[in-house]
Amino acid sequence: MIPLVVAAGTGLGLVQALPAAAAEANPSIELFAADGVTPLGAAVVHPGDRIVVRGKGFDPAANTGGLPVPVPPGVPHGTFVTFGAFSPQWRPSEGAPTAARGLARADTAWVLSESALQRIPQAPLDLQRTVRKQWIPLAGDGTFTATLEVAKPAKMPADGVYGVYTYGAAEAVNASQELATTVRFDPAPGVNTPKPSAADLVWPVAAGFADTVTGPLSGTLSGSGGAAVRDKALNFEFDSAAVDPSTGKGTIKYRGTAVASTRFHLGEIAIANPWIEFTDSGTWLTAETSTSDTIGADSLRRVRLAQLDAAAQPGRTEWSQVPVTFEPTLSPMSLQPYAAQPGAPISFRY
Known part of the structure; x- marks a missing residue:
């Protein structure tokens, strides 16, 4: 929650x-x-x-x-x-x-x-x-x-x-x-209707995350710049990748900014431009997140959000429902209750 x-x-x-x-x-x-x-x-x-x-x-x-x-x-x-x-x-x-x-x-x-x-x-x-x-x-x-x-x-x-x-x-x-x-x-698309963002990285964050934001907190979940919210999950578009074809290690980058806010934006945090990083020490989800619980996307810094149970594999380009464990230290502070806890599974491709 x-x-x-x-x-x-x-x-x-x-x-x-x-x-x-x-x-x-x-x-x-x-x-x-x-x-x-x-x-x-x-x-x-x-x-x-x-x-x-x-x-x-x-x-x-x-x-x-x-x-x-x-x-x-x-x-x-x-x-x-x-x-x-x-x-x-x-x-x-x-x-x-x-x-x-x-x-x-x-x-x-x-x-x-x-x-x-x-x-x-x-x-x-x-x-x-x-x-x-x-x-x-x-x-x-x-x-x-x-x-x-x-x-x-x-x-x-x-x-x-x-x-x-x-x-x-x-x-x-x-x-x-x-x-x-x-x-x-007319709800049908018109000449000014934004094109839907691609669902190249899909992550519900944690069980009940979307329902808590839009329910008890009377807030909103929204996406922009390549991010969207669909079926209570954050979606991000693929941006670029630098992966060693012989080892599968490297970084896959996605783009977009997702924002969770309470009523009247009294609390507002952002998760932007996530990366999947396949390294010697494990596979990590990093992202730019808000530097405080009330600043949204106005001030961001990149942090490790979670470790993924997905090893690097040469030639592989798609993963589905990968188990996620949040990092012991998370920022902003409103994410701290998730620290060291299982998150929602993540799916991604490039």
């Missing part, structure tokens, strides 16, 4: 909603194609397409209630703007549960004034970083422009309606900001 428990000391388990901010007058949004000029209207969008959202009438001083992290109580919490598939009864002000709102958290914009952003603490945890990853400036006159990348939500209600939605961020409740504009979405 991955700890990623940075959020545990923040009091999330004791949160009670603060009183809702007074609703401002007439917030509204307009949707445009990726050029920011052409009204989106009834145009069909596909995964990877972009929608430009322009809002007005959003009071920069509103939404001062909600979760106490990452935005402190009394500081405007801002507004989430997202593409997703929501139930007809989705509004937080009407008591709709989170499950009624199917969205891709990584592609959700966090609209907030810069003055409010600057009031978010940077120590002992850098909570400003949490918001900046999604931040869209809200001007003093209540206007903003956000660009959303269209993606089909991994989880969505059966009666979900695709569209662009806005609502109070970090559990701030403000009925006047709960807006919905229907969008015609």
Whole structure:
């Protein structure tokens, strides 16, 4: 079970909603194609397409209630703007549960004034970083422009309606900001849909890893730059290999960055560019990992993650379900509970 428990000391388990901010007058949004000029209207969008959202009438001083992290109580919490598939009864002000709102958290914009952003603490945890990853400036006159990348939500209600939605961020409740504009979405690949990454190295990390991140930690698992998450396993693309054909010893390199994060990125670790190293002392899985539990891919260093039960074999290019044992010393610290323990089997090819 991955700890990623940075959020545990923040009091999330004791949160009670603060009183809702007074609703401002007439917030509204307009949707445009990726050029920011052409009204989106009834145009069909596909995964990877972009929608430009322009809002007005959003009071920069509103939404001062909600979760106490990452935005402190009394500081405007801002507004989430997202593409997703929501139930007809989705509004937080009407008591709709989170499950009624199917969205891709990584592609959700966090609209907030810069003055409010600057009031978010940077120590002992850098909570400003949490918001900046999604931040869209809200001007003093209540206007903003956000660009959303269209993606089909991994989880969505059966009666979900695709569209662009806005609502109070970090559990701030403000009925006047709960807006919905229907969008015609076709999940089939379009001209802007990213090509799937090859599954040349497949590793679920450990039993229950993905379920813990997306379940109790209310977080996400994502991949980029040659990495993807499929069937609860990290997938990486082959990059290059330098292997002695006579001994089978050498290094097979893969590319991509996988990130596991808790809710609001209060805990965030990355595993990037893994290598399989066949050496005289054994076979090792190394990777670039986060230098702290809250830094994600912003700061990485290469470490040994695990030893593999797979000897070098001349001419062999594919391995399946290889047993894994984690190294006694692991970093970042949130991986320490796995130290010296069996991991999930790994499969790789080149």
